[in-house]
Every structure is written in C-alpha cells, then in structure tokens.
C-alpha cells in the first residue's frame with residue numbers, strides 16, 4: 083500500500099514537471115510560426131492531464147486507506163492497553179479524557195497522516211522535478227532559486243517545533259473538556275434539582291475560553307508559515323525577472339527557456355507552500371503520536387508475579403494480615419488492618435464514612451496492591467496467584483450497578499460467559515428479577531440502554547444480583563446498596579441478596595446497621611483501623627463506637643437495636 087502510494091505520488095509529480103517542458107517546446111514552435119503546434123499541443127497535454135488526474139485519484143485512495151488502517155490499528159492497540167491498565171490509572175484519568183484520546187487525538191492524527199501521505203512525497207518530488215527542469219533549462223536561474231529556498235526553510239522548521247509542543251497541551255486540555263462535558267451532561271439530574279445551571283455554565287465558559295486561547299495560539303503559529311513561503315516565492319520571482327532579463331540581454335537565454343522556468347516555478351511554489359504548512363501539521367501529529375505512544379508504552383504496575391499459580395479455592399476463607407495501604411502520598415486509607423472471614427460465614431464491615439471499608443473490598447479483588455501486609459484466600463497469598471483466579475473466586479455487588487447497553491440476557495450472562503438461557507433465567511428467578519423481565523418488551527432480549535438507564539435502580543440491582551448468582555463464586559463481596567431504594571424494592575433486593583449469600587463466604591459493607599444484626603461477626607472500622615469487633619449484642623453492650631453508630635441510626639428511624 084505504501085509503495086503503491088509512493089509510486090502514484092511519483093507519477094503525479096513527474097507528470098506536472100512535464101508541463102514546464104511542454105511550455106518550453108511549444109513556445110519554441112510558436113516562435114518559429116510552426117503550424118504543428120495546433121495538434122501537437124493537445125496531443126501531448128491531454129494525455130499528461132489524464133495521467134496526472136488518474137494517478138491523483140488513486141493516490142488519494144491508496145494513502146487514505148493506509149492512514150485509516152493505521153488509525154484502526156492504533157485505536158485497537160490503545161483500547162487493548164487500557165483494558166490491561168491498572169484500575170487506579172483508569173480511575174485517575176477519568177472516562178471523558180480517555181474517550182477524548184479515541185476521538186480528538188485520533189482525528190488530529192488521521193488528518194496529519196493523510197496530509198503527510200498525500201503531500202509529502204508528491205510535493206517533494208514535484209519540487210525536485212521542477213528544480214531539475216529549471217536546472218536543465220537555465221542553471222543560473224535555478225541556482226538563484228536554490229539560494230533563496232533555505233531562507234524560508236529555517237523559520238518554518240522553528241515554528242514547527244513550537245507547534246509540536248503546543249499540540250500536546252491542546253490535546254490534554256481537550257481531554258479535560260471532554261471529561262467536564264461527560265460529567266455535567268450525565269449529571270443533569272443533579273444540575274436541575276440543585277439549580278446548578280449557572281455553576282455548569284461558568285465552568286464551561288472557563289474550559290471553552292482556555293481552549294479558545296490554546297487554539298488561537300496554535301493558529302497564530304500556523305498562520306506565519308504560509309506568508310513566509312509567499313515572501314520567499316515573491317523574492318524568487320523578482321530575482322528571476324532580473325536575472326533572466328540580464329541573461330537574455332547577453333544572449334545566454336531566450337523566451338522559451340524563461341517561460342519554461344516560470345512554469346516550473348509556478349509548479350514548485352504551491353508545492354513548497356504546501357510542504358511548509360505540512361511541516362506544521364506533521365509536528366502537530368507528532369505531538370499527538372507522542373501521547374499515543376506514551377499510552378501504548380505504559381506498563382501496568384499491578385501485575386502477576388513470575389510463576390503465579392491459580393488459586394485453589396475451597397470455602398473461600400479471607401484473611402487480611404496487618405495490611406497497610408494508601409492510594410497516593412496522602413494519609414493511608416488502611417493502617418495495619420487484620421481481619422478474617424471464615425469460609426461460608428457472613429462478616430460485616432461497618433464504620434463512619436471514609437473509614438476504609440471500600441478499600442478493604444478493593445484490595446481483596448486485587449484492584450490495588452497493599453504497601454505491606456498480606457491478603458489471603460483459603461490460606462494462599464493473593465499476590466502470588468493469577469489475577470484471573472483471584473477475580474474468578476469472587477463476585478462483587480456494589481452500590482453503583484453497572485449495566486451495559488446490551489440485552490438483559492447478556493447483562494446477566496457476563497457472570498458466566500458460557501451460561502445458557504436456562505441458567506440465566508434460573509439466576510434471574512433467584513434474584514427476583516424474572517417477573518419484571520417478562521413484562522419488558524422483548525423480555526430477555528430487551529436492551530438496557532446506556533448504563534442500563536431504561537431500568538429502575540431496584541431493577542438494575544436485581545440484574546446485578548442475578549449476574550453474581552450466575553457467577554456462582556465462593557466469595558461474595560457486597561457493598562450494601564439498599565439506601566437508594568424505596569422500602570418495597572429494598573425488601574425484594576434484600577431477600578435476593580440473602581439467597582445470594584447463602585452458603586458463600588460473604589463480606590458485606592453495611593450502611594444500615596439493622597441489616598447486620600445476623601452477621602456472624604462484625605468489624606467496626608475507624609480511620610483506617612479496626613476499632614472494635616464482635617457480635618451485634620456484645621458490641622452494643624460494650625458501649626463503644628458501634629453502640630454509638632446504632633444510637634444515631636435508631637434516633638434517625640432505623641430499628642437498630
């Protein structure tokens with residue numbers, strides 16, 4: 083494909099250089115009043131035009147195809163890389179900015195690649211061909227032009243370097259704008275109900291103004307290139323007239339040669355101008371390419387150890403031993419946490435907001451690695467096990483139920499990719515979801531909409547419970563999510579969760595304390611530590627933090643005690 087593109091570029095360039103020679107030959111014939119020019123001119127020019135047009139067409143097709151397939155491969159590779167990337171890294175950059183890499187970055191890159199592929203060889207060859215014809219026609223004139231060219235070339239290269247640097251910040255700012263758009267446009271419920279329109283408008287103005295300024299600076303750089311080339315062209319033209327006049331006066335040149343050189347210059351000038359602005363576009367593309375390759379070169383930090391073995395799970399007993407963990411340089415989220423969930427038992431984590439409950443779940447799923455301490459499943463350190471076996475041994479049902487814009491059957495089926503329709507329906511029945519699914523148009527083939535927004539919160543949760551049931555993993559991690567539901571939905575979800583946790587090792591983050599009264603053991607967390615542990619009645623009797631949390635909830639209306 084690349085070779086074909088290059089060959090067609092060469093044909094296109096060669097045919098246009100032929101114009102200069104034709105002009106010279108025809109001028110000679112005209113000067114001699116030779117009548118053959120009447121048929122000779124069309125006979126030579128028309129095939130030349132035809133060759134050039136056809137090769138232009140095929141060249142455009144070939145180069146675009148090349149650029150598009152490079153884009154496709156880059157996007158596929160980028161996506162594959164992101165799927166392997168650390169959870170922390172994906173969370174850190176945010177969905178909007180990541181999306182922007184696939185839209186804005188790739189579009190900019192494609193534009194510069196297509197331009198480079200279309201123009202680089204063709205225009206370079208056109209310049210070389212044109213200059214060669216000039217040298218052949220009148221070497222003194224050609225030499226003059228060759229002296230003028232570098233005068234324009236040097237500043238163009240300098241501007242190109244500035245553009246390249248700028249394109250990096252343009253792209254990363256575009257990522258922020260996309261993040262902002264995604265965040266506010268998907269949070270319209272909050273914006274409307276809290277009347278945050280002005281706040282959102284204010285943030286949008288700042289973001290768009292910043293974008294305006296960055297692009298403006300980019301345009302300023304880019305616009306300097308063409309005038310520079312124009313000046314170089316003008317100086318060249320003036321010089322040619324002067325030198326040609328002098329050479330004709332001394333009898334070293336003639337009108338035919340002069341017109342030939344002018345035609346060659348008319349061909350070389352736009353090609354040179356295009357190369358000049360192309361330099362800017364290529365630098366911009368190089369800036370983006372740097373971002374793309376930085377992403378492709380990123381290695382996940384959370385990796386399997388050499389010789390990692392699959393976990394051998396029996397009951398799925400979990401143990402944390404003196405675990406120390408921080409998300410970043412700030413204060414640790416977990417500060418020497420030790421806890422146990424015996425196989426088949428239900429253990430609850432309670433504690434004030436920010437005390438580290440979710441962090442414990444994140445570590446067990448190995449979404450993060452602790453800085454020190456051990457996490458074990460059935461006595462095996464999960465740091466030495468394969469990631470797939472760790473994640474395969476557990477099912478997570480969390481507050482933010484994620485459904486994809488696919489059928490209900492597929493959304494449940496993610497629990498076990500080889501499950502048949504019968505298994506999916508059985509899971510849906512156990513999760514108390516079958517009846518509402520049957521009332522949907524298309525039943526199990528109903529598409530849930532983006533993020534599952536065509537279903538209610540309670541329905542989404544029951545689908546995610548069915549998914550976890552289908553996975554049938556020995557460990558269940560539950561981030562209790564009943565607070566967003568009305569009491570009837572809550573009851574149904576609670577009953578489905580009880581069926582799900584029966585016979586499994588369950589670690590539940592409980593926000594409503596009355597739901598953990600029957601837990602086999604309760605850990606009370608506070609500021610990244612286990613502050614208390616025990617059974618409900620004992621903890622209430624001890625009169626510590628748990629008893630205090632119970633009193634607060636009791637006062638607020640829950641039957642905590």
Ligand SMILES: Nc1ncnc2c1ncn2[C@@H]1O[C@H](COP(=O)(O)OP(=O)(O)OP(=O)(O)O)[C@@H](O)[C@H]1O
Pocket residue numbers: 173409410414415433434435436437438439440441442
């Ligand atoms: N992705 C993150 N990056 C940096 N810090 C985080 C991140 N997630 C949580 N933290 C911090 O870690 C600490 C523990 O958070 P964690 O989410 O584990 O608390 P939690 O007990 O689950 O709280 P809640 O009940 O409100 O969900 C908090 O101080 C929080 O600010």
